[in-house]
Amino acid sequence: MLNIKIVCIGKVKEKSLKDLINEYEKRISKYAKIEIIELDDEKIPQNSSIAIEEQIKTIESKKIIDKLNKYSNSNIILLDLKGKQYTSEEFSDKINNIQTYSSSTIIFVIGGSLGMSKELLEYSSDKICFSKMTFPHQLIRVFLLEQIFRAFKIINNETYHK
Numbered sequence: 001m002l003n004i005k006i007v008c009i010g011k012v013k014e015k016s017l018k019d020l021i022n023e024y025e026k027r028i029s030k031y032a033k034i035e036i037i038e039l040d041d042e043k044i045p046q047n048s049s050i051a052i053e054e055q056i057k058t059i060e061s062k063k064i065i066d067k068l069n070k071y072s073n074s075n076i077i078l079l080d081l082k083g084k085q086y087t088s089e090e091f092s093d094k095i096n097n098i099q100t101y102s103s104s105t106i107i108f109v110i111g112g113s114l115g116m117s118k119e120l121l122e123y124s125s126d127k128i129c130f131s132k133m134t135f136p137h138q139l140i141r142v143f144l145l146e147q148i149f150r151a152f153k154i155i156n157n158e159t160y161h162k
Contacts, residue, residue: 002032002095003105004148005074007067009060009112010041012138024145031152036141039063041112053114061117064109068123074105076124079140080116083127091128092151110140 012018021036028034040063042056068076075098086094098106111120121127130143153160 001104002099004028004032004034005037005071005105005107006035006110006141006144007037007039007064007107008110008137008141009039009064010137011038012141014138017138017142020142021145024142024149027149028145028152031156032148034145034148037067039067044114057112057114058117058119060112060114061120064111064116064120065123068107068109071105071107073103074107075103076107076109076126078109078116078121078124078127079111079130079144080121080127081129081132081134083129085129085131088147088150089154091147092154095148095151096155108144110137110144113137 012021025034025036039060042059044056045052048056068074095106109116109120109124130140130147135143150160152158
């Protein structure tokens with residue numbers, strides 16, 4: 001069974017989003033083992049400077065890199081605005097190809113609200129983008145989980161997608 005891990009900065013605070021996340025985790029568990037790993041975010045001061053924000057981005061990215069270093073032989077996909085955009089069918093093909101030919105573990109990475117450091121962005125060449133628009137990081141988790149669930153429905157020729 002495929003292992004999917006979502007490594008992200010910060011915790012989801014809104015109950016409605018938590019409920020959606022839990023629902024998609026339950027749905028996905030039929031197809032893959034899923035785990036969300038939340039790492040503590042750094043507080044951004046009210047009057048922060050660019051230098052302070054870069055420092056925060058570096059600290060948060062280091063937390064992610066430290067976690068990723070524990071998972072060798074995993075396929076790591078960063079969610080990044082400069083990443084490749086996929087249709088749902090292309091995304092399902094990507095997941096299917098990884099589980100068939102590459103690795104038994106896929107790790108999706110969602111950085112903090114300030115983004116990812118250059119070091120983290122260089123950690124993996126595999127980057128995806130859901131939209132060129134900016135969304136709250138908690139909402140992106142829901143988008144990602146929904147697309148993972150949709151991918152498994154497509155892979156298994158089950159109705160949901162159409």
